Amino acid sequence: MVRRLIADERDAGRAARKVMPRRTHGEISSYDRDPVALLDSQNAHRIADLVPVRWGRMLQSPFAFFRGSAALMAADLAAGPSTGMQVVACGDAHLANFGLYASPERRIVFDLNDFDEASNAPWEWDVKRLAASVVVAGRDLGFDDATTTQAATGVAAEYRSRLAELFARSALERYYASIDTTWLDEHMADHGRGLLRKTLKKARRRTSEHVLHSLTTTDESGRTRIVDDPPLVRHPPVEAAALAEDVLAEYAKVLRSDIAMLVGQFALVDVAMRVVGVGSVGTQAYIALLEGPGGPPLFLQVKEASESVLASYGGIPAVPPAGTQLPADAGEGARVVGAQRILQAVSDPFLGWFAGPRRSFYVRQLRDMKGSIDLAALTASELVNYGRLCASQLARAHAQSPTAAFVAGYLGSSESFDEAIARWAVAYADQVERDHAALEAAADAGRIPVERGV
Numbered sequence: 222m223v224r225r226l227i228a229d230e231r232d233a234g235r236a237a238r239k240v241m242p243r244r245t246h247g248e249i250s251s252y253d254r255d256p257v258a259l260l261d262s263q264n265a266h267r268i269a270d271l272v273p274v275r276w277g278r279m280l281q282s283p284f285a286f287f288r289g290s291a292a293l294m295a296a297d298l299a300a301g302p303s304t305g306m307q308v309v310a311c312g313d314a315h316l317a318n319f320g321l322y323a324s325p326e327r328r329i330v331f332d333l334n335d336f337d338e339a340s341n342a343p344w345e346w347d348v349k350r351l352a353a354s355v356v357v358a359g360r361d362l363g364f365d366d367a368t369t370t371q372a373a374t375g376v377a378a379e380y381r382s383r384l385a386e387l388f389a390r391s392a393l394e395r396y397y398a399s400i401d402t403t404w405l406d407e408h409m410a411d412h413g414r415g416l417l418r419k420t421l422k423k424a425r426r427r428t429s430e431h432v433l434h435s436l437t438t439t440d441e442s443g444r445t446r447i448v449d450d451p452p453l454v455r456h457p458p459v460e461a462a463a464l465a466e467d468v469l470a471e472y473a474k475v476l477r478s479d480i481a482m483l484v485g486q487f488a489l490v491d492v493a494m495r496v497v498g499v500g501s502v503g504t505q506a507y508i509a510l511l512e513g514p515g516g517p518p519l520f521l522q523v524k525e526a527s528e529s530v531l532a533s534y535g536g537i538p539a540v541p542p543a544g545t546q547l548p549a550d551a552g553e554g555a556r557v558v559g560a561q562r563i564l565q566a567v568s569d570p571f572l573g574w575f576a577g578p579r580r581s582f583y584v585r586q587l588r589d590m591k592g593s594i595d596l597a598a599l600t601a602s603e604l605v606n607y608g609r610l611c612a613s614q615l616a617r618a619h620a621q622s623p624t625a626a627f628v629a630g631y632l633g634s635s636e637s638f639d640e641a642i643a644r645w646a647v648a649y650a651d652q653v654e655r656d657h658a659a660l661e662a663a664a665d666a667g668r669i670p671v672e673r674g675v
Contacts, residue, residue, distance in 0.1 A: 222229035223355065226450060226626075227623065227624065227626045228626075230623065230624060230626035230627040231243060231388075231626050231629065232505045232627060233627050233630065234626070234627040234628060234629065234630025234632075235305075235375030235587070235630045235631065235633065237306075237627070237631050238631060238633075240607065241302060241303075241304055242605045242637075243446075243631070243632070243635065243637040243638040243639070243641060244637050244638075244640075244641050245302050245640040245650050246302070246345060246349075246642055246645060247640070247641030247642070247644035247645050248295065248301070248302060248645070249301070249645055249649060249652075250301045252297055252300065252652065253533035254293075254297075255298065255659075255668065256290070256414060256656040256659050256660065257291055257618065257659055257660055257668065258533070259292065260279075260289075260290060260292060260293060260439075261291055261669065263292055264503060264624050266439055266527070267502075267503030267504055268504075268505065269428055269500055270500075271394055271452060271503040272503050272670065273422060273669075273670040273671050273672035274345075274433070274452060274496060274502050274503070274671065274672050274675045275289065275499070275500075275502035275503050276660070276664065276669050276671045276672075277672045277673040277675060278472040278499045278502060278675075279499060279531070279657075279660060280661060280664060280671065280673065281673075282361050283357050283360065283361060283650075283654050283657045284317075284354070284357045284358045284361045284596075286352060286354070286653065286656065286657040287357045287500060287653050288315060288316065288317055288498075288499040288500060289499035289500040289502075290500070290653075290656065291317055291338050291339065291350075291385060292500075292530040292534045292544055293322070293339075293529050293534070294350060294353075294649075295312070295346070295530040295533075295535035296383060296534040296535065297652075298346045298535060298647075299535045299536045299537075301344070303343040303345065303346075304343060304345065304533040304627075304628075305630060306343065306344060306624055306627045306628060306631075307341045307343055307344070307537070307622075307624065308341070308342070308344045308619045308622035308624055308625050308628070309339070309340075309341060309560055309564060309618075309619075309621065310339065310340065310341065310342035310343075310344065310347045310531065310623050311333055311335070311336065311338070311339050311347050311564060311615070311618065312336075312337075312338030312339050312340060312342060312347070312529055312530065312531045312602065313335055313337065313338045313339075313349045313350065313500070313530075313559075314333065314348075314350050314354075314399055314611075314615055315350055315351060315353075315354035316349040316351070316354045316355060316358050316556065316596060316611060317354075317593065317596065318332060318333060318334060318335035318609065318673045319331065319332065319333055319593075319594075319610075319611045320332075320334045320422065320589060320591060320592055320593040320594065321402070321424045321590070321592040321593070322334060322418060322424075322569070322589060322591045322592075322593065323589050324567040325426075325567065325569075325570045325588035327426065327590075328401055329401060329402045329424060329425070329590060330399055330400065330401045330402075330566060330567055331400045331401070331402070331405060331566055331610070331614065332399070332400070332565050332566055332567075332614050332618075333614060333615070334564060334565075334591070335617055336425075336526070336527075336557050336560050336561040336564065336589055336650045337526065337527075338529045338530050338531060338532045339500065339529065339556070339557060339560030339561065339564065340529040340532060340537065340556060340560065341535075341537060341538075341539065341540050342531045342535065342537050342538050343514075345623065345625075345626075346531075346535070346613055348376070348380055348612075348615070349584040349642065349645060349646065349649070350371040350377040351608070351611060351612060351615060352377060352608075352642050352643065352645070352646035353373075353375050353645075353646045353650055353653070353674040355369065355372040355373055355375075355376055355604060355608040355646070356369040356370075356372065356373050356416070356551040356646045356647055356649075356650040356652075357650045357653050358604070359372055359601075359604050360650060360654075362596070362597065362604065364600065364601050365601075366647070367603070368479060368604065368606075368659070369607050369647065369650070370483070370497075370643050370647060372604050372605045372608045373469075373608070373642060373643040373647065374587065374613070374639050374640065374642070374643040375605050375608050375609045376478070376608045376609065376611070376612040376646075377612070377639040377641075377642035377643065378609075378620075378636065378639040379608075379609040379610075379613050379616070379617060379631040380513065380612040380613075380616045381474050381616075381639065383612065383613045383617065384616040384618035384620060384625065384628060384629045384632065385629050385634070386618065387616060387617060387620040387629075388625070388626055388629040389596070394583060394623070395617070395620045395621065396576050396610035396621065397544075397566075398515050398566065398617050398620075399566030399567060399617075400610075400613070400614060401567075402417070402421055405417055405610075407417070411510045416469055416594065416595065416598055416599075416603070417594075419626065420593070420594055420595070421579055421592065421594045422501075423600040424590045424591060424592025425590055426592055427449070427589070427592065428593055430517050431588070432520050432587060432588050433445070433517065433518055433520075435470075436448060436454070436508070437455060437510065438641055439585065444490065444491075445490055445491065445510065445518070446491050446511065447492075447493040447510055448495060449510060450494070452496065452672075452675065453496045453675065454494070454495060454496075455494050456493050456494070456510075457492065457493070457494050457507070464488055465492045465509065466489055468486075468523070468575055468577075468582075469489055469509070471575040472483065472573045472574070472575045472584050473573075474557075475574060476571075476573050477570065479522050480570050480571060484511075484519070484571070486513050486514060487502045487511035487512060487513040487518075487519050488511060488513075489509060489510070489511050489513055490510050490511065490512050490518075491509075491510040492507055492508065492509045492510070493507065494506065494507055495507065495508045495522075497522075497524070498673075501524070504524070504525040504527060505524075505525040505580065505582075506522070506523065506524045506525065506645050507522070507524075508520060508522060508523075508587060509521040509522075509523060509675045510522070520586065520588065521571065521584050521585070521586060521587060522584070522586070522587040522591060523583075524583055524584075524585075524638060525552040525580055525581070525582055526534075526552065526553035526574070526581045526582060526583050527553060529551060529553075529556065530644070539556060540675050547584060551574065551576065552573030552574065552575075552576030552581030553581040554575060554576065554581040554582045554583035554584075555574045555576075555581075555583075556593075557574070557583045558573065558583050559572050561620050562583045563618075563622075564621065565618070565619035565632045569585045569586050569589065571584065571585055571586040572585050578643060595608060600636065
């Protein structure tokens, strides 16, 4: 029965080429919107004194702007043509949202690592965001048009071929597919291998012990405390901190029984607010320090989960993935966690969520051997290869949705889609640069408050 459904999806994908030819993906809309106003609308419920930090980080470069403007791109994609076929999508699949992290077996793997915007969406939206990101990043690095176009073409080609390969396998084989550092070491060129090993070495140091030494101190009474470093790290009001114990109790209820028992052996000793990322700046994010019966502490990151931009700006209703069973009041945190578990080959066992009276949050382990490739260190050829690597993992993530068989059928073996996506990505990178310039103009005119270098 399942095989017939997959075959039917493939056939439907092939038929969809007549309705929306693959070359159509190269068409870009003429966007009639105020990018600053749209992005500023996200600030209504953010911490007011952190909004200037968000603007300052987005102004650093067009790529930094791109990282923080997933809402703007979701609105733009909604205005363009689409096949209409949805998968569980990342929603923010740019180059900087892939990286290394530790599996529960302490194996270092490479995969998507940001799911704040993850939800249902047309499959091509993720592909377009990734392809545009390699063009914008490549321009920031000073690479020529030939290189950035090649990188964008490579993203689409790798996604297409990897998806075809995955749907030639069984559902179990697609589920178990993953990339670890052993595979990366074998398949990267000499200079790229050196960059990987440097990143891996740094990631292996990013443990709880490392966080303990870099973010905490011991007070006069001998208690371990997180060090304030305003505006990036600061302790919340006393009444908010007092709620932390209740929050952890709610979080433990959604954990697997073994992880819940493990967390139950630790006691909360401190909690602090900590600014993270670019697009997330101004939303509530915390570090919780827990100490157990001997050995290293446990650091948890607690992040506010707002409505996905795919829904709020892309107009795609959020629907729980088929087969998932969540309570009606699970909140946006449950969406983030559920999507992460679907899209990643292996996930953090400490993933969980809880819903407060007005806001929803998700929880994960802080810095558990996480590492990111230094994009600024990439050569032109490495940018092309890294884009393809990210596209391969994006295809693996999408392949967990049975509807992706439609996509495999639709894409086929023609290079028409690859070339169309490259045309679109180059044109959209031009739009990103115009939008970044509009933000600069708004800052110069005093329209938005800006705090740079933070």
